[in-house]
Amino acid sequence: MTIKLPAVAFRNIFRNFRRSMLSAIAIAVSAMAIMALLALLEAMESDMASNLVSYYTGQVRVRHESFEQYERYNPLHLSLAADEVLPLVADQEGVRAVTSRINFPANLYLNGKNNAALGVGVDFASEExxxxxxxxxxxxxxxxxxxNEMLIGAFLARDLHLNLGDKVTVLTSTALRGSNAMTFQIVGIASFPVGGLNAKVLYVPLDRAQYLLRMEGQVQEVLLLTEEGYKERDVASSVKKLLQTELSLGTETKAWKDLNMMYSFLAIAKVIYYVMGAIFFVLGSTVIINTTMMVIYERMREIGTLGALGMQGKELTRLFLLEGTFISIIGSTLGTIVGVIIVFILSKVGLNFTEAMSGVDMEISSILYPQVNFFIAIFVWVYAIIIASLSTLIPSRRASKIQIVEALRYV
Incomplete structure (x- = not known):
């Protein structure tokens, strides 16, 4: 039997337009939700990567080889000689920028009480x-x-009732395993994108941190940014070899992706969300499955007539499969377009997680700006069509097994 199945299948969609649209809307809602979810996850991943590189580790971090082993003891004596390491590393191929820092636990002595914070000594010029x-x-x-000046996080200043011009005594342990204190004046209050930095971090000039910690000429870590086209792990390996060869200095030199477990967990979460996306689409496709089954029973006599006129079982399967595919295309297209619009709006206004993230120590900004990613949009569109279309294969095969005589008798 010669018949244009795609044309017939498309026309059949409009025989019960309301039911077809209900199926399409179910797929659209699934596609829209997954589109927004994946865009948010991409925003979290890129935001965390940016924050880790900027505020925590650089693209490559260099420390004394034994520092990590004793890190819980705050081993400031396991340091690097800044005047030897910095010039050598800065001239290494693939290195774009270099800075050095000292992180130290600090107690802020206020009104007779000690308040815990994290001090960071930085060279503000090289931090640009x-x-x-x-x-x-x-x-x-x-x-x-x-x-003796400091820059303090906005939440920390608020919680301790500190203002510009206030003087704070910072108490800490030194590289010589003793204690020392120094009074700093607050000259700046900063609003960092990461809630943890706002709530507990203060920045002081590197030379004053060295004096406070009895680390003259020494730094805790050297951070690097790499040139475009260079792999962080390759640069880390070459820098490690350079310091060992030139200075006989053993270091722990690692790329940023090897230093943060949370970023690795986020990458695993992406895979989990893709699987969840498939489950969402399968659930949405149950509406198409039910609709297709209803259509088959409603059009039983029509199926019998088509079979009597010579249409094969495979052609009947294709007919109903094409109907489900067309509905899937309509729903997926609608859902993806709405999802892109929602993500575009959120990219302008942002998602504010300030309150939710206030007690969470993660390297993710309090306000996230999901970005429209057309690769994700195309992926979701195709993903939805394939899964929803395959879901209609089960009831579609039911039509091919119907006996012609039974179908013609069906009332």
Missing amino acids: AFIDFPSLVKEGRLPTEGS
């Missing part, structure tokens, strides 16, 4: 390639080198 400090300062200015 890593952190855009001027854009983060919402009140005051940056500390100047050689001055």
